[in-house]
Structure formats: C-alpha cells, structure tokens
Amino acid sequence: MTEIDRLVARLRRYQGPVLTFMEVCGTHTMAIARQGLKQLLPDTIRLVSGPGCPVCVTPVGYVDHALALAAREEVLLTTFGDLMRVPGSRPGSAPAPSLQQASAQGARVQVVYSPLNALQLAREHPESEVVFLGVGFETTTPTIAAAVLQAEAEGLANFSVLSAHKTIPEAMVLLSGAEDLGLAGYLCPGHVSVILGTGPYEPLAAVHGMACAVGGFEAAEVLRALVALVDQVEQGTPRVDNLYPGAVRPEGNPRARALVERVFEPADAAWRGIGVIPHSGLAFRKKYAAFDAALRFPVSLPAPVEPKGCRCGEVLRGVLDPVACPLFGRVCTPENPVGACMVSSEGSCAARYHYTLEA
Ligand code: SF4
Known part of the structure; x- marks a missing residue:
C-alpha cells in the first residue's frame, strides 16, 4: 500500500457530516486538478477552490x-x-x-x-x-x-x-464566516506561507474556528494536509498544522516582509466577486x-462592466463549480476566455477545463 493509498483510506474512513475545505492558492488549484485529487475524496469531504489566483x-x-x-x-x-x-x-x-x-x-x-x-x-x-x-x-x-x-x-x-x-489572510477571514460556504477549514497556501509563516492563520483557528493546514503541492503533501484538517475537526481542536515544514518556517521570511512594509502600507482593496475587503x-x-x-497618471474611467454572463465572482468565492457556469467550455474556453478565471494559468475555470474537458 502506498502512502497515497493510506492517506486516501484515512480520509474515506471519515463518517461525519459533510466537511468543506477551501484551498486559496492558484498553484494548489492547478496541482489538485492535474493530479485528480478531488476524485479520490469521499462524498463527505469537499474541497473547493477560493480566491487564490491573483489575476482572477x-x-x-x-x-x-x-x-x-x-x-x-x-x-x-x-x-x-x-x-x-x-x-x-x-x-x-x-x-x-x-x-x-x-x-x-x-x-x-x-x-x-x-x-x-x-x-x-x-x-x-x-x-x-x-x-x-x-x-x-x-x-x-x-x-x-x-x-x-x-x-x-x-x-x-x-x-x-x-x-x-x-494579502490573502484577510480574504480567508472574510470567507470563514460565509454561511453559503459553510467552511470547516483551509488548506493554507504553500508559497504565500513561505513568506508569511504560520502566524497569520492563528486567528482563523482561534477566533473563527477554522481548521488550518499548510500543505505542499505533490499529491501526498496535499492529502497529508487534508488528513490533518479532518483530524482537527474530529478532535474539535482547530489549530494551524504545518505539513510543509521543508519550505515553510513558522516565522516565514521576515526580511521579505520587511521589504514590503518599507514601501507599502495596508489599504482596503477590491476583490473581483467579493467586494472591498478592509486592509x-x-x-x-x-x-x-x-x-x-x-x-x-490619474485617469477618469466609466464604471467598469463585468463580462456578460461570467460568473467568476461566484467561482472565486467557492460557491459555484466552474462547470456549472453556463458559458464554461461552450462560449468560454482558454482560447476565447470570457472571464479572468479562464485566462490565468492558475484560474479555477482554466484548471477544470484543462484537466477535465481536455483529459
Ligand atoms: S467559465 Fe468563463 S464565463 Fe464562466 S465563470 Fe469561468 S471565466 Fe467566467
């Protein structure tokens, strides 16, 4: 039995109410789709893609x-x-x-x-x-x-x-309270955590009750993180587990953060499909x-108009599977994208297209 077999068997032993976990990293979205990991999960564990693609x-x-x-x-x-x-x-x-x-x-x-x-x-x-x-x-x-x-x-x-x-933790906090998502926890981003460390996720666990696990991108690394999430839920102890210790240190990369803090300061920002998230x-x-x-170079622009029929906003919030968008694969394809989620190499719609329709 391989490690992947053992991890999948562990996840399939989970018998409780349906658990929804979210990944918030475009590289995770692509890695999970490319390796067909969602198909290995039992019906009791859902993994949805969140706003992890910066272009999207x-x-x-x-x-x-x-x-x-x-x-x-x-x-x-x-x-x-x-x-x-x-x-x-x-x-x-x-x-x-x-x-x-x-x-x-x-x-x-x-x-x-x-x-x-x-x-x-x-x-x-x-x-x-x-x-x-x-x-x-x-x-x-x-x-x-x-x-x-x-x-x-x-x-x-x-x-x-x-x-x-x-910055991603603020979006994670916001979505942790979304009733239509009903999240139980997060597969925390691998690359972002190399810079941030694990500290910024602590309030998600301690205050918002989210199970959190930082994971890598190989199949076994993602599955290990999912097992950690299920363990946390079953034990009733949301916390932040680091399942990617080879790359992510608890303190992250303080020098990289100091560079950013020298030049930039936190500001409210508009996210497609989500709206303005403070700081x-x-x-x-x-x-x-x-x-x-x-x-x-200040410009005066008319109010922006979202592409007609595009449901990127719902896809980015994790409440709509890309294939449920009526334009998916018919009107909207990577060659003729209607929305950003089909353009970016890290977009949820592009991932579903490349690894389901083209597979
Ligand atoms: S399939 Fe295309 S139109 Fe539909 S949500 Fe995705 S990017 Fe937007």
Missing part, C-alpha cells in the same frame, strides 16, 4: 485602468503574461478589449518575468514612462518592493507601479508616492 481576483476596473495607461503615448506598460488576455469592460455588445489586443493595435505593452526586467526597461528607455502592473499576493510583492527601492537608489524617475497587490491590499507609503502609477 483583480477587478475588471483595474484592467480598464491598465488599458487607459497603455493608450498613452509616453507609457511603456510592463506586465506578467497572465494579465495580457484578461478582458476589460465590455459595454453593450462591443468586443471586450484586452492588453493583448491593445498591443496588436500598436500600444507599447511588454510581458516581463520580473519587475526587475521592467526596471531594466526604464534604464534603457529614459524617454518613456515604464509602468509595471503590480498584481500578486505575498509571494510577488517583495520583488516589487525591491524594484521600487532599487529605482529610488538609482534615481530612476521613469519607473512606477500600478498597485493591485493583495487586504497594499498602497504606496507617502515616501514612495512618486512610484505610484495611479497618482502619476
């Missing part, structure tokens, strides 16, 4: 803002690749624009692999305003903060960031306001 939770208004910046002659817009195909607002029957389309029509939009690449572009193009689209969770923000500090040290005045950064975003501190693209 970025509101359509941010894409509209990015498109408005891309339209400015002096701007060289830089972004991670996932954002390129996310549709912006689609008023009436007009086709939804995306950065990819803007680029095809002549806007200067460049995919980069790191904000440091954007910094290099700022050095090479002093005549341009290089704007980096800052979308990401705790794993991404330290490098963005480092890029800002480097720009400050070099006196690079033509580099700025349009910040839509988000779940990162805004530039006053000292670094010169690097804030939202301040440097």
Whole structure:
C-alpha cells in the first residue's frame, strides 16, 4: 500500500457530516486538478477552490485602468503574461478589449518575468514612462518592493507601479464566516506561507474556528494536509498544522516582509466577486508616492462592466463549480476566455477545463 493509498483510506474512513475545505492558492488549484485529487475524496469531504489566483481576483476596473495607461503615448506598460488576455469592460455588445489586443493595435505593452526586467526597461528607455502592473499576493510583492527601492537608489524617475497587490489572510477571514460556504477549514497556501509563516492563520483557528493546514503541492503533501484538517475537526481542536515544514518556517521570511512594509502600507482593496475587503491590499507609503502609477497618471474611467454572463465572482468565492457556469467550455474556453478565471494559468475555470474537458 502506498502512502497515497493510506492517506486516501484515512480520509474515506471519515463518517461525519459533510466537511468543506477551501484551498486559496492558484498553484494548489492547478496541482489538485492535474493530479485528480478531488476524485479520490469521499462524498463527505469537499474541497473547493477560493480566491487564490491573483489575476482572477483583480477587478475588471483595474484592467480598464491598465488599458487607459497603455493608450498613452509616453507609457511603456510592463506586465506578467497572465494579465495580457484578461478582458476589460465590455459595454453593450462591443468586443471586450484586452492588453493583448491593445498591443496588436500598436500600444507599447511588454510581458516581463520580473519587475526587475521592467526596471531594466526604464534604464534603457529614459524617454518613456515604464509602468509595471503590480498584481500578486505575498509571494510577488517583495520583488516589487525591491524594484521600487532599487529605482529610488538609482534615481530612476521613469519607473512606477500600478498597485493591485493583495494579502490573502484577510480574504480567508472574510470567507470563514460565509454561511453559503459553510467552511470547516483551509488548506493554507504553500508559497504565500513561505513568506508569511504560520502566524497569520492563528486567528482563523482561534477566533473563527477554522481548521488550518499548510500543505505542499505533490499529491501526498496535499492529502497529508487534508488528513490533518479532518483530524482537527474530529478532535474539535482547530489549530494551524504545518505539513510543509521543508519550505515553510513558522516565522516565514521576515526580511521579505520587511521589504514590503518599507514601501507599502495596508489599504482596503477590491476583490473581483467579493467586494472591498478592509486592509487586504497594499498602497504606496507617502515616501514612495512618486512610484505610484495611479497618482502619476490619474485617469477618469466609466464604471467598469463585468463580462456578460461570467460568473467568476461566484467561482472565486467557492460557491459555484466552474462547470456549472453556463458559458464554461461552450462560449468560454482558454482560447476565447470570457472571464479572468479562464485566462490565468492558475484560474479555477482554466484548471477544470484543462484537466477535465481536455483529459
Ligand atoms: S467559465 Fe468563463 S464565463 Fe464562466 S465563470 Fe469561468 S471565466 Fe467566467
């Protein structure tokens, strides 16, 4: 009997009321779908995907803002690749624009692999305003903060960031109280926890009664974390178990967090499908306001319009299985995405599409 067989057998021995656990990490969502782990679970254990994909939770208004910046002659817009195909607002029957389309029509939009690449572009193009689209969770923000500090040290005045950064524990707290979800606990994110450590999840267990387990991405690592969650529920002792100790230290990475805290401060942030969550975003501190693209290039935009028929919001809250969206796989596919959850490589809809329809 393999370890995976033993772990699955343990989960199948669970006989109590249905338990719903949520993963809040896009890499977990893809790993779980790729390895077919949900199919191994008994009917008494549900694992739903939450708002763990940073591109997916970025509101359509941010894409509209990015498109408005891309339209400015002096701007060289830089972004991670996932954002390129996310549709912006689609008023009436007009086709939804995306950065990819803007680029095809002549806007200067460049995919980069790191904000440091954007910094290099700022050095090479002093005549341009290089704007980096800052979308990401705790794993991404330290490098963005480092890029800002480097720009400050070099006196690079033509580099700025349009910040839509988000922090995940606040969303977890909010969803822990959602009656329509009825969560029993969280498979806590692997990569984010490398930075955060386990401390930020303690209130989820102590105050909100959520079972919490940090897990890795291999099948056995995910299943070990699920077993820990079931153990906590059966024992009636919600706590934070670290089942990924090779990568996640209890204290996380204080140096990375210090970098972020130097440049950014907590701010309310809008999440697609969820709304504004207090203190779940990162805004530039006053000292670094010169690097804030939202301040440097203010735009006046009409109210954002979500893609018609797209139910990303419910998918991101974990209350709708992607296949239950009427557009899934028919109108909305990775080749012709209607919503962000089908675009991003970490999106729940893309994961279901690639590993169910294409499997
Ligand atoms: S399948 Fe497409 S339209 Fe439906 S929720 Fe997902 S991204 Fe939106």
